[in-house]
Amino acid sequence: MENHNIDALNKQISILKKRLERSEQSRKLTEQAMDHYDLVYRSSIQKLDAQKNLLDIKNSELDLVRLELIVKNxxxxxxxxxxxxxxxxxxxxICELLDEAYLMAQRDGIILSVxxxxxDHFKLVNDTFGHQVGDQVLFELAQLIKDSLHVKEHIGRWGGEEFLMVLPNACVEMGYVLAERIRLRISRYNFPIAKHLTCSFGITEYKKDDRIEQLIKRADIALYQAKEYRNHCCVFK
Structure with missing residues (x-):
């Protein structure tokens, strides 16, 4: 009877050992699987990170190209x-802006002055102080005029030391008032080296059936009269 019990116990022990062996094998397989999974997971994460970094680089490159194109444009x-x-x-x-304002005046009856x-005596500035000083005078004077205008009033370099102003919605009297204000502002301005300078102004407004050439011609004649008279003044026709 005792032998039978011992045999039964040994059998149970044998069964338990086999179970333990299987459990150990299963544990090892699980660990191996987990190790493999961790390796695959880490590898996948690394690949994803690498792809994300590459995508970030490409996006940055595209942003750079886009900004460079905007700047170039x-x-x-x-x-x-x-x-x-x-x-x-x-x-x-400035000719394009004059054309636009002229068409509105011609088509819609909107008043327009130029x-x-x-x-005055700009050649003397170049001859006395040199062209670099003359260039600085042109720049600063242009900015003075520009800063005196409203948003829809335009100033452009007409050629040499001449400038053209286009004033939509301004009659010749309004143009004269603006020209006087700018004339005084320029005369009081202290230019580097060249010091005080003056300007002459020729003013006119659009008349029915005017061609652009006629408009500019009248402003030119008014300017010529201002310079013939005594310089440093405004004349309108």
């Missing part, structure tokens, strides 16, 4: 519309 627009020396509209652009400005 603005530079091209500026180069085609802005005078390089004075940083106001060039002749091409002013041509010329720096």
């Amino acid at each position: 603005k530079e091209l627009i500026e180069a085609s519309t802005i005078d390089g020396l004075t940083r106001i509209y060039n002749r091409k652009k 002013i041509i400005i010329d720096i």
Whole structure:
């Protein structure tokens, strides 16, 4: 009877050992699987991180290209519309703005004035102080005029030391008042080296059936009369 009990116990022990062996094998397999899973997981995470970093780099490169294109586009627009020396509209652009204002005056009856400005004795500035000083005078004077205008009033370099102002919704009297204000402001301004300078102004307004050439011609004649008279004054026709 005792032998039977011992055999039964040994059998149970044997069964338990086998179970333990299977459990140990299962544990090892599980650990191996987990190790493999961890390796695969870490590898996947590393790959995802690498792909994300690469995507971030590509997005940054695209952002850089986009910004460079925006800058280049603005530079091209500026180069085609802005005078390089004075940083106001060039002749091409101010002519376009004059054309637009002229069409509105012709079609819709909107009043329009133009002013041509010329720096008095500017050649003397260049001859006395040199062209660098003359260029600085042109720049600062252009900015003075520009700062005196409203949003819908335009100033452009007409050529040399001449400037053209386009004033939509302004009659010749309003143009004269503005020209006088700018004339006085310029005469009181202390330019570097060249000190005090003056300008002459020729003013006119659109008349029915005017061509643009006639409008500019009248402003030119008014400017000529201002310079013939005594310089440093405003004349309107």
